[in-house]
Amino acid sequence: MLEAISYKVLVDRYKNKIFSYALYMVKNRMDAEDVAQEVLIRLWNNMGKFRLPAAGSWIMRTTHNLCIDYLRRNQVMQQRSIFIDEESEERIIDTDKGNRPEIKTQQNITLDRIKAAVQKLPENLKSVFVLYEIEGFKYREISTTLEIPINSVKVYLLRARKKLQEDLKEYATQA
Amino acid sequence: MQHKRENIDERILEKIISVAYNDAGLLDKIKIHLLAGGKNPDVKKILEEYKRTAIKIKNIPLDECPDSVIESLRIQTRNENKSLFLKPAYIFAIITFIISTIIVVTLNQNNEEKPHYTKAEIELAEKQVKESLAIVNNVFKRTETLIQEEIFPKRIGKPIHKSLSIINEVLIGG
Numbered sequence: 001m002l003e004a005i006s007y008k009v010l011v012d013r014y015k016n017k018i019f020s021y022a023l024y025m026v027k028n029r030m031d032a033e034d035v036a037q038e039v040l041i042r043l044w045n046n047m048g049k050f051r052l053p054a055a056g057s058w059i060m061r062t063t064h065n066l067c068i069d070y071l072r073r074n075q076v077m078q079q080r081s082i083f084i085d086e087e088s089e090e091r092i093i094d095t096d097k098g099n100r101p102e103i104k105t106q107q108n109i110t111l112d113r114i115k116a117a118v119q120k121l122p123e124n125l126k127s128v129f130v131l132y133e134i135e136g137f138k139y140r141e142i143s144t145t146l147e148i149p150i151n152s153v154k155v156y157l158l159r160a161r162k163k164l165q166e167d168l169k170e171y172a173t174q175a
Numbered sequence: 176m177q178h179k180r181e182n183i184d185e186r187i188l189e190k191i192i193s194v195a196y197n198d199a200g201l202l203d204k205i206k207i208h209l210l211a212g213g214k215n216p217d218v219k220k221i222l223e224e225y226k227r228t229a230i231k232i233k234n235i236p237l238d239e240c241p242d243s244v245i246e247s248l249r250i251q252t253r254n255e256n257k258s259l260f261l262k263p264a265y266i267f268a269i270i271t272f273i274i275s276t277i278i279v280v281t282l283n284q285n286n287e288e289k290p291h292y293t294k295a296e297i298e299l300a301e302k303q304v305k306e307s308l309a310i311v312n313n314v315f316k317r318t319e320t321l322i323q324e325e326i327f328p329k330r331i332g333k334p335i336h337k338s339l340s341i342i343n344e345v346l347i348g349g
Contacts, residue, residue: 005266011245019240029241037244044248114231133196133232161192161225168228 003047010055011040017135018063024130025067026074027119035070039063060137060145064127071123117167121160128153129160183217191218195225 018039022032039062050058121129127146131137132153143150183191187210193199194207211219292300 005269011248015240015245016237019244020238023238032238033241033244036240037247040244040248110231111235114228114235118232118235134235134237158189158192161196164232165192165225165228168231169224 006052007044007047010043014059018059021063021130021135022067024119024126026070031070035066038066057141057144064146114168117164121163125156125160128156132157191222192225195222196229
C-alpha cells in the first residue's frame with residue numbers, strides 16, 4: 001500500500017519531466033509516449049529496489065537509457081529528425097482567443113524554433129542541456145543520472161550553450 | 176560575432192555565458208559587468224545576445240505527459256491485478272488505520288510502564304511472604320486445636336449427647 005502511495009507521488013512529480021526529456025531525445029510524441037509509459041512500468045516493477053531520495057536519478061537514468069536504446073533500434077526512423085510538434089498548430093489557432101494574437105503566435109513560433117534547435121544538439125550535449133536548463137536538475141544529479149563526471153557535465157553544458165547560440169543567432173538578433 | 180569572439184579570450188567568453196545564464200559566481204558577475212560597462216563593447220553585445228537566448232530557454236515549459244499514458248498504465252496494471260492508483264476511500268482508511276495504531280501504541284506505552292525492582296527488594300518481599308504464610312499456618316493450627324479440643328466435644332458433642340439421652344429416655348419411657 002505504501003509502495004502504491006510512493007509510486008503515485010513519484011509519477012505525479014516526474015511524469016512531465018520523463019515525457020519532456022523523451023520528447024527532446026526521440027523527437028516525436030508517439031515514441032516519447034512509449035518511452036514514458038515504459039519508464040513508469042519499470043518504476044512500478046522496481047519500487048522498493050532503490051532509495052526514495054535517489055528515485056529522481058533512477059527515473060531519469062532509466063529514461064535516458066530507454067531513449068538511447070530507442071534511438072539505436074530506430075535508426076532508420078531517426079531520419080525524420082525534424083521536430084514535429086502536433087500541438088504547435090493548435091497553439092497558433094488558440095492564440096486568436098488572446099488579446100494580442102500576433103504576439104502570441106510569434107512567441108509560439110520562437111518557442112518551437114528554440115525547441116527544434118535544442119533537439120538538433122548532439123545527444124551527449126542535449127541530454128545535459130535538457131536536464132539542466134529545462135528540467136532543473138543540479139550538476140551532481142546530472143552526473144549521477146548520466147554516469148559522467150561533474151566536470152564533463154559542465155563542459156557539455158557550455159558547449160551546448162555555445163552551439164545553441166550559433167544556431168539561434170538570427171533569432172537572438174531579431175528579437 | 177565570430178570576428179568579435181576572436182578579440183575575446185575563451186575564458187572570458189565562458190564567464191560571459193555563465194553570467195548570461197545566471198549561474199556565475201559573484202566575482203565573475205562583477206568582472207563581466209565591469210568589462211561590459213566600459214573597456215570592451217563587444218563583451219556587452221555578446222552578453223546581451225546570450226542573455227536573450229538564456230531568457231527564452233528558461234521560459235521553455237515542460238511538455239505535459241498525456242493523460243493517455245497514465246490511463247494506459249491503469250489498464251495494464253488492472254490486468255495484472257495490481258492497483259497502482261489508490262482510491263481516496265482506501266487512502267482515508269489507510270491513514271485512519273495508521274493514526275489509530277500510533278495512538279494505541281503511544282497510550283499503551285504510557286500505561287504499561289512496568290516498575291523495576293532491585294534484588295534486595297525482591298528478597299525482602301519473599302521474606303515477608305514467608306513470614307505471612309507462617310502466621311497464617313500458626314492461626315490454622317490454633318484453629319484446628321480449638322475445634323478438636325473445645326468446639327467438637329463441648330459445643331457440639333455435648334448437646335448432641337444430651338439430645339440423644341433425652342430421646343432414649345422418651346423412647347424407653349414410652
